[in-house]
Amino acid sequence: MTRVFLVSLMLLQFTLVSVQQEIEIGREANAQVRKEVPELRDAQAAAYVRSIGQRLVRNAPGPQYPYSFTMADYREINAFALPGGPVWINRGVLHTATNESQVAGVLAHEVAHIAQRHAADQLTKATVANLGLGLLGAVLGNGGGASAAQMAAGFLTNGVFLKFSRDDEREADQVGLQILRTSGWDGRGMVELFQILQQESTRNPGSVETFFSSHPPPQDRIGRLQGMAGSGGTRDSQQFQSIRARLLKMAAPKSMPRS
């Protein structure tokens, strides 16, 4: 009985925020992020990241979100997804990756967070925790109406967005891997990226600190994904290598501010 009640509560959580609301909230949050995060304004590199992202999106499950892919001019190895479509990837990922499938793996993980609507769950928790139950009522349509801006503020607390749960992370790895493989890339790219993160954590801890603060340890994920990664598919491209070389010649990326 209690269990059934809990399960229905959990299911309810996913329906508190509609897809349309999620998209609006993501748009607001992205406007906020744009004010704070330096975008790498290089047409070729931006188009390249976008092309990988769009190829993944074609194979993503879930609602037709207006996905976007933007490169942050930061050196650290990190990426993040906002509700309803916006994905950011740090320039540092492209510096550190050794082939295209690894970059596609990072983006596939973020696309999976969006496609699986993990933000809707986080938004519900954030709304309850930060803004009180009154606002939750408003979101549910019983009150004055929470604006997308208020909800975005709940998602971005002090400029840092909420952590996804471990279950969400596991699901993003699994669904992301599926998206990666269906889109034609070698699934091993995702595993390799985690191996790189693991190496960096001893060699250059500062470069992966943000990533580790918001993600489960790579060794757990490597073990789980190795059996599912398969082989075959695209590992690399001439384009990746030339974009990477281009990025490495530019002025050094900035460091992410410490939060």
Ligand SMILES: [Zn+2]
């Ligand atoms: Zn994640």
